[in-house]
Amino acid sequence: MVKKALALFVLTFYSLTAFGSNDIYFSKIGIEHGLSQLSVTGIYQDELGTLWFASREGLNRYNGNVMEVFRPLQNDSNSLGESLIHSICGDKNDHIFIRTENGINEFTLSTSKMKTIQRKGVQCISYGLRNLWIAEKNQIYAYKNGKKKLYCILNQSNSPIENVLETADQRLIVGTNSSGVFVIDQNKKISSLLTECSQVSNLFEDSKKIFGFRLGKKGCLK
Numbered sequence: 001m002v003k004k005a006l007a008l009f010v011l012t013f014y015s016l017t018a019f020g021s022n023d024i025y026f027s028k029i030g031i032e033h034g035l036s037q038l039s040v041t042g043i044y045q046d047e048l049g050t051l052w053f054a055s056r057e058g059l060n061r062y063n064g065n066v067m068e069v070f071r072p073l074q075n076d077s078n079s080l081g082e083s084l085i086h087s088i089c090g091d092k093n094d095h096i097f098i099r100t101e102n103g104i105n106e107f108t109l110s111t112s113k114m115k116t117i118q119r120k121g122v123q124c125i126s127y128g129l130r131n132l133w134i135a136e137k138n139q140i141y142a143y144k145n146g147k148k149k150l151y152c153i154l155n156q157s158n159s160p161i162e163n164v165l166e167t168a169d170q171r172l173i174v175g176t177n178s179s180g181v182f183v184i185d186q187n188k189k190i191s192s193l194l195t196e197c198s199q200v201s202n203l204f205e206d207s208k209k210i211f212g213f214r215l216g217k218k219g220c221l222k
Contacts, residue, residue, distance in 0.1 A: 034067030036060055044088040046096060046109065054085035059098055070107075070114070078115045081105055089127040097132055099125045104134065117143065128166030135161035140172070140184075152188050165203035175200025 029035055035053065042054035053060040059070040059080060073079035082100035090096045096107040103119040123135040131144035138154040138161060154161065154174060163175035172184040173193075181194040181203075194200075202214040 029062070034060070034062075034069065036069045036071075041085060042087045044090060044096070046090055047092045047094075048109065052088050052096065054088050054098070056085070057083050059085050059088070078113075080114060081116060081119065087125060089125060089132070091127055091132070097125055097127065118148070123160050124163055126164045126166070128172075129168075129170065133164045133166065133172070135164055135174075137161070140164060140174070152184060152190070154182060154184075154190065156182060156190055156192060162200055163203045165205060167205050168209045173203050173205075175203050 031038065035055070036059075037055040037057035039056045040053050041056065044052040044054075046052065049063075051062045051064075053062065057071075061068045061070070070080050071083055072081065080098065080100060081102035081104075084101040086099045086101070088096065088098050094109050096109065097117075098105045098107065099122055103122055104117040104125060105114055106117050107114050118134070121136050123137065125135070126133045131142045133151075134141040134143055134148065138157050138159075140151045140154065140161065141148050142151045143149075154176075157174075157176045157179040159177035159179045161174055162177050163173075165173040165175075167173060170186050174182045174184060176182070177200075179195065180192060181200055183191050183193050185191075200215060
């Protein structure tokens with residue numbers, strides 16, 4: 001319950017202060033405003049300023065006034081693949097990518113059309129500088145213009161990939177379930193940054209191009 005409340009606190013603060021207001025104030029966005037479920041698993045803001053909330057019971061689109069909920073449609077193979085949404089990202093150029101329990105969907109803003117990119121087998125997705133990154137077990141794929149291509153295989157890891165981040169200098173930072181953090185340079189040379197650790201739950205890069213990570217469960221630092 002505390003985790004759910006914290007997620008709502010963060011997303012509400014973000015949505016109400018993203019417009020440059022000098023006053024900071026808070027209000028709640030909940031089921032009474034149309035949110036499909038209180039357990040928010042991801043947040044994304046598209047190039048139009050619209051907020052997208054991933055939840056365990058559907059995908060939510062919020063324009064500041066109206067909440068629209070997307071759920072799977074019966075007998076429609078190109079509708080949302082599953083109500084359980086793990087993450088959302090986008091290319092800031094008309095496309096939203098949604099990872100569900102059953103794979104990946106792509107939503108086009110200009111046409112409001114949803115299509116299925118992949119079913120099953122996806123560990124994580126992340127949009128980089130020019131393409132979508134897709135992780136499957138210890139393999140990383142690049143997806144662009146409807147085509148998916150194998151980029152590299154992380155043989156150094158004994159556990160599935162959990163997170164992928166492309167940095168400003170085009171390196172890939174890869175967080176795993178229990179094998180730590182790896183760095184893949186532009187020549188696909190792989191080096192280990194953090195080993196023998198528990199789950200890497202988040203990766204980020206700040207405005208000074210310094211990247212960091214958050215460890216889940218027990219974690220460790222070396």
